[in-house]
Amino acid sequence: MLQVPFIRENKALVIERLAKRNIDATEMIEAVIALDDDRKRLQSELDNTLAESNTLSKQIGILYKSGEAQKANALKDKTSALKDSSKTLNDDLNNTVVALHELLCKIPNVPNQIVPSGSTEDDNLEVYKEGDIPVLSDNALPHWELAKKYDIIDFELGNKITGAGFPVYKGKGAKLQRALITYFLDKNTAAGYTEYQLPLLVNEDSGFGTGQLPDKEGQMYHVTGDNLYLIPTAEVPGTNIFRDVVLNETELPIAVTGYTPCFRREAGSYGAHVRGLNRLHQFDKVEILRVEHPSKSYEALEGMVNHVKTILQELKLPYRILRLCGGDLGFTSALTYDFEVFSTAQDRWLEISSVSNFETFQANRLKLRFKNSEGKNELAHTLNGSALALPRVLAGILENYQTEEGILIPEVLQPYTGFSIIN
Missing domain, CATH: 1.10.287.40 (Serine-tRNA synthetase, tRNA binding domain)
Structure with missing residues (x-):
């Protein structure tokens, strides 16, 4: 605010x-x-x-x-x-x-001066691209067909148990999912982030503090009996650790990471582009967030972007980074970089991470302050990013690593999975 x-x-x-x-x-x-x-x-x-x-x-x-x-x-x-x-x-x-x-x-947050003008995602500015797009065989399959072929994700079973958008991971699919979560957390903690295990439901004050409430688009699941909300991202409980807190300047920066399931109604999402893992109501994500001194938050944002880069480089997935235009910028963000992985089988880019600086916008709602060198209370800056969201990373691995013999596992993940191929 x-x-x-x-x-x-x-x-x-x-x-x-x-x-x-x-x-x-x-x-x-x-x-x-x-x-x-x-x-x-x-x-x-x-x-x-x-x-x-x-x-x-x-x-x-x-x-x-x-x-x-x-x-x-x-x-x-x-x-x-x-x-x-x-x-x-x-x-x-x-x-x-x-x-x-x-x-x-x-009133949404004021965009940073380098945010490009524009109305839609087509106006986002590509600022970086890395990785070779693999050449697949003519009979290459999208991930939802690979999931059925190798019996690693069951979309129909999830639909039976709950509804569309709640897949069931099984066998090597479940183990690959767990391997990605552990790998992401290990990367984040090695980079100085403290791991937290966070609640999956939050109260109204927490939802308001990070800007999810008021829920203008009805995207949050509301547990009406207890007036609690299922989290859309670990950003919400993670950042609210510091709600109504006055920090000492010497405590900054603070870096937090956490794995949680995430829940989003995704109201209004239809069509072929939401098939399979492309858009879900429940998905897993590892988050990173920071509380920073205002003078250092954009340096920290650059560091977060570079951190996500290293993960994608190790996974050897082709990716690009976009600076979001004003029309595509989230309500609370001053500047956001989106990471997208190229899905060769679908011939399209899939968003896998957003890394954002909210400046004082969330901190003002949260009453998150620090005592500066003059002894006065000052609003901190908050930042967060996905490191990473699993569904589309998994889709990218399944599609880009498919061969005639089966789906190869990225080398960096093999110590976590205990196998090198799904066949």
């Missing part, structure tokens, strides 16, 4: 940058400033009214003690009017504060 002082001091910049998201924010920004003006005015009037009422109350006490009851009673009528006025002012102030908060919750 944007801070009101930041909006006031950078009004033109905020409107200009939000235009990268194809949003004309002029009216909203003007409304924020007007509501904040009203808030300040009402607070001042309320303070003055309460001060006057307190002064009169003291005078009434003195008058009664002095035997001047008539004068005291005359002032009591005035204090009664002031109490009515203060109640009205207090109600108006509370309503204004709520309206201001609700409006601020509707």
Whole structure:
């Protein structure tokens, strides 16, 4: 959530940058400033009214003690009017504060200056590409057919047990899935991230803190009986470790990793592009997140991007990195890099990771602060990324590593799987 002082001091910049998201924010920004003006005015009037009422109350006490009851009673009528006025002012102030908060919750984060303008994913900017795209045989199969051929993922069984988008991994498929999770966690902890095992359900405060609530698109699973939400990513419980926390500057940076299943309704997702593992309601993901000093967060973002690069280099998968345009940028992000793996069998790029800097946007919602060198509380910067999301990485391995003899296992994973081929 944007801070009101930041909006006031950078009004033109905020409107200009939000235009990268194809949003004309002029009216909203003007409304924020007007509501904040009203808030300040009402607070001042309320303070003055309460001060006057307190002064009169003291005078009434003195008058009664002095035997001047008539004068005291005359002032009591005035204090009664002031109490009515203060109640009205207090109600108006509370309503204004709520309206201001609700409006601020509707305004997305301000994109970084290097975010390209654009409306759709077609306007994202490719900034890096690496790896050779393998040449497959004419009878190469997409991963959902390979899964059936080698009996390693059962989509129909998942549909029977739960519904579409809940696959069942079995045999070597389950072991490959587990191998990827362990490999990703080992890579992350070796890079200095502390591993956490996190809850899979969160409360409303946690969902609000990282920006998943209000859930404008209805993508979260809601456990209505207990008013809890199934997590869409480990970012939510992981970042909320630090909600309502004041850190010492010497504690920064903080680096966290965790594996969780993730749950997304994926409302409105249909068509051939969502077949198999391409888009699921339940999937596994290993997340990395950081709490950083504002002066070092973009250096940290670069480090996170390079970290994900090393994983894909070791898996020897062809990949590219995109800098997301304003129209494709997430609500809470100031700058996001997407990683995509090329699926040779599907002849398309599959998104496998997003690495983002939220600057102070989440921290303001979370009240996540640190005490700076001057002893003042300052909002930290938060960052997160997938390292990595499993379904499309697995799809890329199955499709790009398929041979006439079977599906080869990337060399780096073989110590984890205990086998070198699925056949």
